[in-house]
Amino acid sequence: MTTKIGIINVTGYAGSEIARILHNHPDVEISSITGRSSAGKKIGEVYPHLSDINLNISDEISGDPDVIFSALPHAASAEKIQQLINDKVKIIDISADFRLKNIDVWESTYNIKHPCPENINKSIYGLPEIYKKEIKNTNLVANPGCFPTGAILANAPLIKEKIVEPTIINDSKTGISGAGRTSKLEFGYSEINENSTAYGLSGHRHQPEIEQELNNFSNKQKVKVTFVPHLIPMTRGILGTNYSMLIKNIHQKEIMDLYRDFYRESPFVKISEVPPTTKQTWGNNNCIIYPHVNQQNGIVVVITALDNLVKGAAGAAVQNMNIMLNIPEETGLEQLAIYP
C-alpha cells in the first residue's frame, strides 16, 4: 500500500520543493496539501511548474496521511504539529522549532515562547549523516537549517578527531531562495542582481544550531562558531568556507582519508579533491566537501557546496522520510544535478 503524504504550507519554496521531489518518488503519494493564503486553488495555479500534480490546496490536512511535512514558519509549525502529533503519524518539521534542544536558547534565539516544549525531547535532529539510527526510530524529525547542514558536515570530523581548535569561522555565501518566497523590497531582482553583502553579524539564528551540534563532537571545550552569512546573486546554492586552527600536524592525504571514512555510509556526502562549485549540486541532494590543509598558516579550510532547497531543506526532509519509512535512503533522490 502506498504511503500517503501530507504537506503543510506547500506554497513556500521548501514546501513546493517537497511536492516536486515526492511527485516522482516511487513509494509515496501526496494526498493532502495546505497553504495559508491559497486554500481552494489548485497547486498549479500557484506554481505552474507543479501543474501535473492534481491536488487542491486546503486549509487543513485531511485523510490521515502516514507522513506529514510541515513547512510552516517557526512557532506556527510547532503549534500545528502539536495538534497533529500521535503515535501513528511520522512528522518532519522543516521549521526551526525542534532543532535546539535547550528551550532557553530557542526562546532567546527566536524571541518568542515555544508553543510545545514537551515535544522537543521527542524529536531528533534530522541530519542523517549523524543521526541515521535515531531518525529511524522517531516519529518527529527536526529538519536541519540550510547553513547548519554545510557547517556541521564540514566541521564534525575535525572536532571529533581533535584536529583543530574548537573555534570555527564559517563564511557562507547563499543564493536568495534561502530567504523564502517573500515580497520584501530587499530581495527584489534590481536590488540583488550585481550585488552582494554580508548580514547577520550581530547574531544569526543558525549559529546556536551549528554550535549545539558541533558541541556533541567536542569533549570538554565548548565550540565557538563565528558565522557570517552573505547574500550573493544566485537563486539556489550555499557555498560554505570554514576556517579553523590546526592543533595537530596533519597532511592533505590524511585529511582526505578522514573525511572519506567519516562519511563512508553517507551516500549524499561526496568528498572532492578540488573545490566544489554550487552548480554541481543544483537541484540534487548532494553536499560536496573539500577539506584543504594550509600547513604554512596552520589552518584547515573546508569548503562545502549544496543546494539550499534540496540538501538544505526539501531533499534532506525526503531523505529523513525514507529512513523513517525504512526504505533505501536514496529513493526518489537519485536525480543528478542540472548543469549548466
Add this chain to the structure above:
Amino acid sequence: MTTKIGIINVTGYAGSEIARILHNHPDVEISSITGRSSAGKKIGEVYPHLSDINLNISDEISGDPDVIFSALPHAASAEKIQQLINDKVKIIDISADFRLKNIDVWESTYNIKHPCPENINKSIYGLPEIYKKEIKNTNLVANPGCFPTGAILANAPLIKEKIVEPTIINDSKTGISGAGRTSKLEFGYSEINENSTAYGLSGHRHQPEIEQELNNFSNKQKVKVTFVPHLIPMTRGILGTNYSMLIKNIHQKEIMDLYRDFYRESPFVKISEVPPTTKQTWGNNNCIIYPHVNQQNGIVVVITALDNLVKGAAGAAVQNMNIMLNIPEETGLEQLAIYP
C-alpha cells in the same frame, strides 16, 4: 546664479536617478527633495550610493526651485503639479499624466479621472528628438515612457517617409528596474533570475502613447501598434525589436542614410551598422538604433537599445531640463556607458 532643483518622490528609481545625474551637473543644484514614506531621513539612508548628496527628504518641496521634477505615480503627479504650477517654475513630469493629449484615451487607459485636464494642452511631450523647439518654450514637459521612447524613435522615420505600412509590431525586452522600486513577489530575484516572460498582451498603457506620437507622422492612415513587452533577467536596459512591412523598395544603404539624416541634430541618438547591445547604453543617455531591411520578406526590422532609467526616464528628463534652461542639451549627460 545656480539653478535650483526640486525633485518630488526622489525615493523611486527614476527620482534617485535624477538625483544621481544632477549631482554632477555643472549648472544646477538640488535644493529640495521629497519622498512619501521616507520624509525626515537623509537621502543616503534610503540610497547609500547617494550618501554624498547632503540633503534631507522632506514632505513638501520648499525654497522655490527653478525646476521641479515630479517622479510621483500617475494621477498623484498631476495633482501635485497642479499645486505647484505657476509662471516661474519649469516642471518636468516623469509620470504619464500629461503624455496623452486625448483626455478620454488617458482616462480609459489609466482607469481614473484626470486630476487637472486643463494642463494637458499646456504640456509638451518631452521627446527632444522630435519636439526640441516646443520644449524650449514650455513650462510643463511630459517626459516620455521608457518603451515609447524606443518605439517612437525606431519608427518615426519610416512612417514619415511612408516606407512601411502603418501597422507596427514592437517586441520589447525590458530589464526589471522598469517595474520600479517595488516589493512585489513577482519581481523577486528568485522569480526573475533564469526566467523570461511576455506580459501586457491584452493592452499595455504605453501602447496609446506610441500610437499617438507615430500618428503625428502619418498623413491619413491611423497607425496601429501591436506592442508586446517582455521581462528578461537584467536590471537595466530595453531592447526593442520593431517589425513593419515595406511598401517601397528601399536598400539598406538608403535606410541608413534616412536614419542618420533624421537624427542628425539629436546627439543622443546613434545610428549603428550592427545590432546594438543594451549594455552599450548602461548608465548613459544614448538610444542606439539599427535599421535592417529584409528584402526577401519585404520587412524592415529596427532594433533599439537604451537604458530605461536614463534615456527612458531620468536622463531624458535632464535633457529636457537643459533644453528648457537653454543650455547645451548634453550638459551633465556626457558620461559614457559603463562596460562590462
Add this chain to the structure above:
Amino acid sequence: MTTKIGIINVTGYAGSEIARILHNHPDVEISSITGRSSAGKKIGEVYPHLSDINLNISDEISGDPDVIFSALPHAASAEKIQQLINDKVKIIDISADFRLKNIDVWESTYNIKHPCPENINKSIYGLPEIYKKEIKNTNLVANPGCFPTGAILANAPLIKEKIVEPTIINDSKTGISGAGRTSKLEFGYSEINENSTAYGLSGHRHQPEIEQELNNFSNKQKVKVTFVPHLIPMTRGILGTNYSMLIKNIHQKEIMDLYRDFYRESPFVKISEVPPTTKQTWGNNNCIIYPHVNQQNGIVVVITALDNLVKGAAGAAVQNMNIMLNIPEETGLEQLAIYP
C-alpha cells in the same frame, strides 16, 4: 534485456544533458560515450555533476549499442553517422545534418558539402508532435533545432487551419547555453550579464528549417518566416513570440480549442491560458504554448516557452528514442521543472 546506448560527443551541453537524462531512464543503460578532446577521462572529470555515471570517455563508440545519439557539430555528425549506420542500430542525430530535406538549401545554409546526402531521405524530422508515426518506423531521426521546435509548434495549427497569412514573424529570446559549450569571448559572463542583443538578422540557419516544416501545413502559398533571435542573460530557456496576420475571424476561445485539439496526443505540449515563463520548463521536456488573438489589430500572438537543452535538444532526443523503442513517450522524462 536493457537497451544499450552510445553517446557521441558527450562533452557538449547537448551530449551531457542526454547522459544526465538517460542515467535515470528505467529501460536503458549508457554503455559507450565519446568526446573529442577528453578521451581517456572519466565523464565526472569533465562534468562533476555526472560523477555518478561510471564511464570513461573513448575515442570511438564500442560494444554495438542499440541506440546511438550523435551530438557532434554539423557535417562531422553526418560523417560519423555514415560509418555507424546499419539495419540494427537506431540513430538520433542532434546536429542539423538531416533536418533539411533539400540538399541545396542545406549546403547553402551550412556552407559546406553534405558528407552523405543519400541518408537525408532515410531520416525523419524528429518532432514527435507531428511525425510520431514516422519516427516509430525509422532508424535515423534528425532531432529538431531548438528555435524551430518552438516556432513550428507555435505556428503549425494556424497555418494548417488557414487562420493566418503565411507570413510569420518569430522573435525568439534565448539563454546562452544555446551557443554550446564554447570559450568564445562574446559568451563570457562579463559580456552577457546585464546585456541583450539581436543577432542573425542577415539569415540564421534555423530559418529554412522552420519554413520547411511550416510549408508542409500550407497548401499553396509558401510560408515566409522572419526569424530574429535574441540573446538574453540566462543560461537555459527559449521564449518565442510569434506574430501573424489573421485572415479569418476567430475568437480567443476558439483558438484555445484549436491548440488543445491539435496537441491532444502530445504529452509534452501544454496549452496555457496565460503567457508562460521559461522557468516553468527549466530542466523538463515541456513546451508551453499561449496563443492570443488581438482582434483590434487583426493579429495572433503566440508565445512559447521551452528549455533549449531539454525539449530543444536532449529531451526531444530521448522522447524520439522512446518512440523508436516503442516504449511510452514520457519514460524517463517525467521530471518536473525545477523552480525557483
Add this chain to the structure above:
Amino acid sequence: MTTKIGIINVTGYAGSEIARILHNHPDVEISSITGRSSAGKKIGEVYPHLSDINLNISDEISGDPDVIFSALPHAASAEKIQQLINDKVKIIDISADFRLKNIDVWESTYNIKHPCPENINKSIYGLPEIYKKEIKNTNLVANPGCFPTGAILANAPLIKEKIVEPTIINDSKTGISGAGRTSKLEFGYSEINENSTAYGLSGHRHQPEIEQELNNFSNKQKVKVTFVPHLIPMTRGILGTNYSMLIKNIHQKEIMDLYRDFYRESPFVKISEVPPTTKQTWGNNNCIIYPHVNQQNGIVVVITALDNLVKGAAGAAVQNMNIMLNIPEETGLEQLAIYP
C-alpha cells in the same frame, strides 16, 4: 596646457576603464592608445561604449605623453615600461610587476624572471590611502591588485594599533570581470551563472602582496594571511570579509573611531555603520569599510566593498595620476555609483 595621456593595452577591461574615466576628466586628454591584437581599429570598434572617443589603436605609444598607463599582463608590462621610462614621463603600471619589493618573492610568485628588477625600488606601491606623499614624488607607481586593495585597507588599522593577532583570514568574493577580458570556457556565462566556487587555495598571487603591505604596520611579528578568493556570479565588485583575533579589549564605538581617524584624509574610503553592499560602489572609486567587533568570540570581522575595475584598478590608477600631477585627488572620479 592639457596633460597628454597614453594607455598601453587599452583593450583589456582595466585599460578600457581607464579610457572611460579619463574621457570625462577635465585636466587631461588621451592622446595615444595601444592594443595588442586590435592595432589599426578605432577604439569604438572594439568597445562600442567608447565610440565617442575618437582615437585609433596603435602598435606603440606615440607623441610623448606626459602620463602613461600600462595595462599589459605581468612581465610584458615591465618590459614595455623599461623602454618608455625616463625623467619626464610619469608611469602607472596596472600589472603586478612592481608591487612586490622582494624580487625573489616576485619571481617565485609569478614564476618568471623579472625583466627589469632595477626599477622595482624606484616604484611606489600605489595605495594613496597609505603612500600619498611618496606617490606625489615618484615617476613610477605600481597600482595595487584588486583583492589587496580591500584586504590592506581593512586590516592596516588593526595591525598598526596592535588590536589583533597578525594572523588574518581574508575571504573575498569577486565578480568575474576580475578575470579580465578572456575567452576561457570556465568564465563563460553558462558556467558562471547560478554558480559559485572557491579557488586559489594552494596559493594566490595576491597573498604575498597583502602580506608585504600589512607587514609594514607590524612591529615584530610577521603577518600571516590566509587568503581565499571566491568567484560569484556578478560582473563587478569585490566583497571582502576579514577575520582576526582580538588581543585587546575594544568596543564597537572605539573601533569605528579608529577607522574614521585612520582614513580621515582618504576621500574614497567610507566607514559605514552597516555592512556595505558591492552595488553601492558600482562604477565608482569608493572602498566602503565596516568593522564589527564580536566580543563573545573575541573576533573582529571587517567587511569591505569596492568595484574591482574602479577602486580595484582603473579608478585607483587615475587617483594615483591625480596625486602625481598634483591636482585634487578626486578630479574626474566624482561620479556616484550607479544603482540599481
